[in-house]
Structure formats: C-alpha cells, structure tokens
Amino acid sequence: MPSGTNKRATGGCEACNEPLLAARGVTRSYRVGGQPLSVLKGVDLELYPHEIVAIVGASGVGKSTLLHILGLLDRPTSGEVRVRGMDAAAMPEHQRSALRNRMIGFVFQFYHLLPDLDAVENVMLPLMVRHGYLGWRHRRGAVRERARELLSLVGLSRREGHRPGQLSGGERQRVAIARALVGDPAVVLCDEPTGNLDTGTKEEIHVLIRDLKERLGQSYVIATHDPHLTTLADRVESMTDGVLAPRPGPVGAER
Amino acid sequence: MYRLFLSLRYLRTRVVSYLAIGGMALGVMILVIVLSVMGGFQREFRERIRGIDSHLTVESLRFYGLRDAEALCREIEEVPDVVATAPYIENITLVRGVGPGSTKDFGFLRGIDPAREAAVGSFGEFLLSPRERERELLSRQRPPTLDDEEDLARFPAAVDPARAFEGGHTGFPPVLVGIEMFWEFGLEVGGLVRCLTSSDVERMKDSQEETFEVVGVFKTGIWDNDRRYLYAPLDVARRFIVGDTSRSSGVSVRIRDHGRVDEMKGRLNEALGLGLEGRYHLRCYTWKDRKKSLLQAVEMEKWLLSFILIFMVALMALNVLSILIMSVVEKTRDLGILRALGGTSGGVLSIFTAQGHFIGFFGATIGLGMGLAFTRYINEIADGIEALTGYHPFPKKIYYLDRIPTDLDLGEVAICVGVVILIGFLFSVPAAYKAARMDPVDALRYE
Numbered sequence: 001m002p003s004g005t006n007k008r009a010t011g012g013c014e015a016c017n018e019p020l021l022a023a024r025g026v027t028r029s030y031r032v033g034g035q036p037l038s039v040l041k042g043v044d045l046e047l048y049p050h051e052i053v054a055i056v057g058a059s060g061v062g063k064s065t066l067l068h069i070l071g072l073l074d075r076p077t078s079g080e081v082r083v084r085g086m087d088a089a090a091m092p093e094h095q096r097s098a099l100r101n102r103m104i105g106f107v108f109q110f111y112h113l114l115p116d117l118d119a120v121e122n123v124m125l126p127l128m129v130r131h132g133y134l135g136w137r138h139r140r141g142a143v144r145e146r147a148r149e150l151l152s153l154v155g156l157s158r159r160e161g162h163r164p165g166q167l168s169g170g171e172r173q174r175v176a177i178a179r180a181l182v183g184d185p186a187v188v189l190c191d192e193p194t195g196n197l198d199t200g201t202k203e204e205i206h207v208l209i210r211d212l213k214e215r216l217g218q219s220y221v222i223a224t225h226d227p228h229l230t231t232l233a234d235r236v237e238s239m240t241d242g243v244l245a246p247r248p249g250p251v252g253a254e255r
Numbered sequence: 256m257y258r259l260f261l262s263l264r265y266l267r268t269r270v271v272s273y274l275a276i277g278g279m280a281l282g283v284m285i286l287v288i289v290l291s292v293m294g295g296f297q298r299e300f301r302e303r304i305r306g307i308d309s310h311l312t313v314e315s316l317r318f319y320g321l322r323d324a325e326a327l328c329r330e331i332e333e334v335p336d337v338v339a340t341a342p343y344i345e346n347i348t349l350v351r352g353v354g355p356g357s358t359k360d361f362g363f364l365r366g367i368d369p370a371r372e373a374a375v376g377s378f379g380e381f382l383l384s385p386r387e388r389e390r391e392l393l394s395r396q397r398p399p400t401l402d403d404e405e406d407l408a409r410f411p412a413a414v415d416p417a418r419a420f421e422g423g424h425t426g427f428p429p430v431l432v433g434i435e436m437f438w439e440f441g442l443e444v445g446g447l448v449r450c451l452t453s454s455d456v457e458r459m460k461d462s463q464e465e466t467f468e469v470v471g472v473f474k475t476g477i478w479d480n481d482r483r484y485l486y487a488p489l490d491v492a493r494r495f496i497v498g499d500t501s502r503s504s505g506v507s508v509r510i511r512d513h514g515r516v517d518e519m520k521g522r523l524n525e526a527l528g529l530g531l532e533g534r535y536h537l538r539c540y541t542w543k544d545r546k547k548s549l550l551q552a553v554e555m556e557k558w559l560l561s562f563i564l565i566f567m568v569a570l571m572a573l574n575v576l577s578i579l580i581m582s583v584v585e586k587t588r589d590l591g592i593l594r595a596l597g598g599t600s601g602g603v604l605s606i607f608t609a610q611g612h613f614i615g616f617f618g619a620t621i622g623l624g625m626g627l628a629f630t631r632y633i634n635e636i637a638d639g640i641e642a643l644t645g646y647h648p649f650p651k652k653i654y655y656l657d658r659i660p661t662d663l664d665l666g667e668v669a670i671c672v673g674v675v676i677l678i679g680f681l682f683s684v685p686a687a688y689k690a691a692r693m694d695p696v697d698a699l700r701y702e
C-alpha cells in the first residue's frame with residue numbers, strides 16, 4: 001500500500017483501515033486520430049470510510065475520466081482499481097455492474113435523470129436494477145417507501161410525482177442525490193455536482209451533502225471547480241498533468 | 256425488473272411505438288383479409304374449374320364405349336359414400352349453324368339424361384332460364400338499364416333441368432348450346448345446328464350427320480365449356496354417335512364429400528376391379544385429373560401472392576427495426592445512466608428486445624382481431640361503400656359471384672401471426688445490439 005501519499009480521516013475507527021476504493025498507478029489514454037492522448041498518467045488514490053475527498057483541477061485534466069474509472073464504468077489502460085480490496089479489473093463485466101450497483105452511487109453535473117420517470121421512480125431505479133422480477137414483487141412497497149424517505153431527506157417530499165422536466169436544476173440534483181443513496185452504497189462519486197447551479201443553490205447542495213454524509217455515512221469523491229465545495233472536503237486532491245497531489249484544504253482538512 | 260418496467264414505459268410514452276403497433280396491426284389485418292379472400296376465391300374457382308365435370312368418372316377406353324352402363328351404375332352406387340351416378344356419351348363433332356352467315360367449329364356433343372346429370376354435377380345450375388339468357392345477351396350489347404329489367408320480366412325466370420330438352424317446335428332432336436357458342440354463332444332458340452361426327456378414325460368417310468334444334472342455353476363461366484359443349488338427350492346422342500342405344504362413354508359419379516375425391520378414386524378402383532381382368536378398358540378419373548393444368552395455375556397464383564405478401568412482412572420488419580433504432584438513438588443517454596446505476600449491457604439490450612416483443616405481440620393480436628372482424632363483415636362493408644359512393648368494390652358482373660367469398664384457414668393465420676411475432680423479436684435484435692455495444696461513458700459525458 002502506497003502509504004504516505006494520502007492523509008486520511010480515520011474517524012477513530014480501526015476497522016475502517018481498509019480503503020473502500022483504491023486506485024494504484026491508474027493510467028488512461030485515448031487514441032485521437034491515430035495519436036495516443038494520455039489523460040491519466042499514474043493516479044494513486046485511496047478512499048476510506050466516512051470521508052469526503054475533493055478532486056480539483058483545470059477543465060479537461062481528467063477528473064471525470066478518473067471518476068468513471070473509480071466507478072467501474074470505464075477500465076484503466078493500466079494500473080489497478082480495488083473495491084474493498086477486490087481487484088475490479090479481473091472481474092467480468094456483469095460482476096462489475098453488480099458491484100457498481102451495490103457499492104457506488106453517481107451524481108452528475110447534468111443530473112442525468114430519466115425524463116420518462118417521475119421523481120420517486122427515478123430514485124427507485126437503482127433498486128429496480130438490483131432486483132429481478134421475483135424479488136421485486138414483495139420489495140416494491142418497501143423500496144418506494146425508502147425512495148420517499150430519501151426524497152424528503154433531500155427536501156423534495158412534495159415533488160414525488162413530478163417529472164424531471166417539471167423540476168428546477170437544484171431540485172433535479174437533489175433527486176439525483178437521493179437516487180445515488182437509495183441503494184445504500186459505500187461510495188458516492190460526484191462529478192461537478194454544482195457545476196450547473198447558481199450560488200444560492202450550490203450552497204444548499206453543499207449543506208445537503210455534508211448533512212447526508214453525517215446521517216448516512218457514505219464516503220464521497222467530489223470532482224469540482226468550485227473552491228467553495230472543497231471546504232466541506234476532508235481532504236483535497238489536486239490534479240495536474242494526469243497525476244494527483246494532495247493540497248492542504250483551507251478548512252476541514254485537519255478535521 | 257427495470258427492463259420490463261422501462262420497456263413498457265418507453266412503449267407507452269412514445270407516439271412512434273403506437274404507430275409501430277398500428278403499422279404492425281394494419282399489416283396483419285391485411286394479411287388476414289388477403290389470405291381469407293384468396294382462400295374464398297380459390298374455393299370458388301376450384302368449384303368453377305370443375306365446371307361440367309362430376310367429382311369422378313368411370314370411363315371406357317374402347318372406341319364404341321361400354322355396353323351395359325346401367326349395370327355399372329348400380330355397381331358403383333353400392334360403394335359407400337357414392338351419392339349419385341349418371342351414364343353419358345360424348346364425342347367430338349363438327350358444328351355448323353344453319354342459316355345465312357353462320358360459322359363452323361369443332362365441339363363436343365354430350366349425351367345425357369338431364370335429371371340424372373343434374374344430380375351428379377352442376378348441370379342444373381348452369382342452365383340459363385329464358386330470362387337469364389336474355390339478360391346475358393342484352394348485357395353483351397349494351398349496359399343494362401332499369402327498363403330492361405321490366406322488359407325481361409316477360410321471360411320465365413326458372414328452368415327445370417329435368418325438362419331441359421322439352422319445348423322444341425321443328426321436330427328435330429333438341430340440343431343445349433353453351434352461351435359462348437350461342438353468341439358467336441349467332442344462334443337463336445328454335446334455330447338449327449348441324450353436327451357431323453364419326454366414331455371410328457379408320458372409317459372417317461362413314462361420318463354421321465344430324466340436325467338439331469337449339470332449345471336452351473347454358474353457362475358454366477368457363478369459356479372452354481361454354482364455347483365447345485353441346486348437350487343432347489342420351490339416346491339421341493347414342494344413335495347419332497354409334498348408331499344404337501346400347502353404348503355409353505362412361506358413368507359420372509357424385510360422392511358425399513368432394514374433398515375426398517382422391518380417396519374415393521382408390522375405393523372405386525378397388526371395388527370395381529378397374530383395369531383388371533375383364534375391366535381392363537375401364538378407368539376412373541377425378542375432376543382434378545382432368546383439370547390439372549388449370550388447378551396448377553390457381554396453385555401458382557397462390558404462391559405468387561404469398562411471395563408478394565412476404566414483402567409486406569418485410570415492410571413490417573423494417574418498421575420495427577427503424578422505430579427501435581430511433582428509440583435507441585433517442586435513449587442513448589438513458590442507457591448510459593442505467594449502466595452507471597449497475598445495469599448490464601445485456602440488461603439494457605433486453606429493454607429493446609422486450610419492446611420488439613410487445614410491438615409484435617400487440618400488433619399481431621390487434622391486427623388479427625381487426626382482420627377477423629373485417630373478413631366477417633366484408634360484404635356488409637362492400638355494401639356500405641356502394642351505398643356511400645355508388646360504386647361497388649366487388650362488381651357481381653365481373654366475378655359472377657353474389658358475395659365476396661372468404662375462407663379462413665386457421666393454420667395459415669396462425670403461421671402469419673407467429674411470423675409477425677417472430678419478426679418483432681428478431682428485428683429488435685440489431686437495435687438492442689447497438690444499445691448494448693454503446694459505451695456508457697460516451698453516453699454520460701455530455702448533456
């Protein structure tokens with residue numbers, strides 16, 4: 001284990017020593033018009049329970065690419081990604097999908113809700129994906145209940161039946177956050193969650209994320225441009241030229 | 256679980272999917288209608304093609320025919336499922352109208368007992384009553400008017416087949432002529448025709464000649480029959496053709512179930528010992544044996560039509576394919592999202608195959624229902640169209656049929672519906688495959 005690269009928040013828990021997510025020597029390159037384009041050039045990152053890591057960096061530096069790799073949506077060109085110590089690269093696709101469903105929640109800049117589904121249905125979706133037809137029949141009620149709870153946790157208890165098209169950007173992002181949490185994942189990966197929102201709404205989302213982290217106990221990786229968002233992070237990693245380096249955050253880093 | 260949920264949701268919220276189901280249903284409806292009307296026509300035409308033939312005939316190959324036809328008739332009637340028999344004599348003849356400007360041609364003179372002939376075949380239905388005859392002749396000269404009908408009322412509307420040869424005035428033996436010969440020869444009822452025949456090719460010089468009086472007209476709807484055949488009373492024809500009244504060409508046989516002629520042919524062969532000792536000159540033929548080439552043409556027609564219908568099915572397939580591919584393109588981002596939530600590529604694939612199934616299933620079911628209803632009420636619909644537009648889509652005069660015939664073969668329909676459902680299934684695969692191959696990261700990167 002590459003010790004010393006990352007400082008971590010233990011939360012006073014020795015069992016939490018095993019990282020939830022670990023990237024080691026991750027590289028990713030694309031081929032653009034025959035020319036290789038190296039985006040990630042050896043990224044190391046460990047994420048421990050109950051912590052928020054912010055990743056900052058210029059646009060196009062590879063933050064989204066890293067989050068997709070951490071979330072098992074993409075495979076690194078080289079290097080390894082471990083989820084609770086399991087090597088995800090060795091897994092077949094369906095197993096990676098199942099692991100993603102149970103372990104990881106995604107929040108995107110553009111919300112990415114399904115426009116044909118209303119708010120509750122959108123929130124229920126990860127559990128619909130998780131369960132087969134048979135398992136779903138007796139779970140449906142409980143899942144809907146859970147989705148409602150989460151919607152009220154994010155402050156949208158009265159918008160359950162609304163389609164994404166009928167919600168504002170901030171509201172959509174709240175639905176997306178509820179969706180990321182409904183499957184009770186260990187990690188939530190947020191890709192510029194406030195990138196599309198005005199200052200007031202941004203602040204609300206910040207408060208919400210911190211709040212949810214305290215209540216539900218997930219770890220968060222947040223890619224962002226927003227310096228303000230880094231204030232709620234336990235640590236801040238700065239990405240330059242395809243590698244990560246810790247940056248002492250002004251607030252909260254030493255918590 | 257999400258697969259069923261989403262495929263139904265996508266299907267329900269997209270106008271194109273209703274269009275796809277509608278298109279599918281329309282296609283199936285047309286298939287069902289075409290198949291059943293075609294089946295109906297085929298049934299009618301087979302009946303038509305049979306024409307003046309009875310279901311089966313037992314014929315003699317000898318020059319002078321067979322001697323004791325009545326004994327053979329009794330023997331045949333003993334065979335189970337034989338309904339009626341009738342002896343007949345038939346020979347080729349030269350025919351010439353008597354009168355100025357009349358033509359000559361060859362034909363077949365057939366001697367029958369009219370009552371028994373009506374019992375074994377459609378002779379009775381083919382006979383034209385005086386009113387039908389006049390109407391037919393009139394319609395060949397000009398379009399009929401309402402006044403014509405009043406005019407025609409003075410002619411008897413009915414004719415008794417058993418008395419078909421009665422009513423002559425001249426003392427010459429009576430003859431019935433097919434409508435086409437009647438028309439082309441410029442004959443008239445009460446007029447005369449002269450026939451020349453010979454029963455032995457070795458003594459063609461010794462031909463017999465006879466003058467007949469035309470006492471009636473028949474119409475089978477088959478040109479060949481209506482142009483070539485003349486009917487005369489059995490004994491008149493016997494004397495004319497072979498010189499005495501003991502001979503017959505063969506016996507016409509009617510059986511209970513016309514669908515089983517081939518089986519009955521076998522039975523007759525066996526029961527009568529045809530072609531065996533003492534019977535070697537007798538042969539049994541079904542009407543199908545005699546009309547083989549026409550039947551083959553009808554069969555061919557059916558294949559051609561089926562071939563054309565395949566293109567329609569292909570059209571439906573493309574319909575499904577294009578709509579599902581559109582759906583995949585439209586849903587690319589959703590698919591990326593589903594992958595991010597833990598959906599497998601196989602899972603998102605089945606969202607689209609399921610849509611294909613639903614389109615195929617609902618399309619086929621609805622189309623089947625509509626097709627069956629349409630076929631059931633097709634004549635009412637045709638009448639409705641006539642009432643609305645004054646134009647009947649199925650003019651009786653052209654087809655000689657009062658009603659649009661329909662005959663639904665359930666097996667054919669089942670195959671059709673099965674094929675359509677299969678199409679929905681198969682042709683959703685390329686779209687689904689496209690969906691499954693898509694890279695979720697690409698789908699998610701931008702708004």
Ligand SMILES: Nc1ncnc2c1ncn2[C@@H]1O[C@H](COP(=O)(O)OP(=O)(O)OP(=O)(O)O)[C@@H](O)[C@H]1O
Pocket residue numbers: 030031032037039057058059060061062063064065066
């Ligand atoms: N499929 C691809 N083919 C080629 N190049 C790609 C592909 N996907 C991403 N890239 C490149 O990889 C680089 C990193 O992209 P990425 O989206 O990870 O950046 P980012 O840090 O998230 O930027 P932003 O802050 O603007 O979201 C960019 O230069 C992009 O052009």
Ligand SMILES: [Mg+2]
Pocket residue numbers: 063064065191
């Ligand atoms: Mg990005």
